[in-house]
Amino acid sequence: MLTPRTPRICPQGHKYYKSGDCPTCPVCEKLKEPTSGFLALVGNPARNALLHYGIDTIEKLAGHTEKEILSLHGIGKASLPAFRKALEEAGLNFKS
Template sequence: MTTEKDLRVCEKGHQYYKSSDCKSYPICHEENKPKSGFLAKLSSPARNALLHEGIDTLKKLSLHTEKEILNLHGIGPASIPMLRASLAEEGLTFKK
């Protein structure tokens, strides 16, 4: 099965091909990667998934269940232990 890729242009003018609806361009997202905090520990797709939902703090993350976060496009099972640990460092947990 062949997946057709569309030519796209990011906000900075970079051209790239993508087969999914995801608007992520790896080079630009790597340039915008935070230097510290829990978002810096995540892959670009996972970080972008959270930011797209307005989840930019651990407090906001704690308002969601693990299942809700796993349902976001870009979040995979490997992200959950890191997110759980980051929450625990601040005395927080995922919503039950």
């Protein structure tokens, strides 16, 4: 059975509807998305995983192996081409 969607308003005044208990405002989440840099190349789950582990610069990404990055919850193989391209453009590679 589906839970009915209920109207909500976040502390910033955005109006949205949610069916679960999650308090995250989708409007606020969209506003937090970067418009440039390697974090802008991937979706929210991958970006949030990297940020959770303190990987917020291309140099920090280069300090990890592909296997380490793939082991993070929220990052899948589809993110690797974007990471590789960003690293290449910065003259960097994943750690061997």
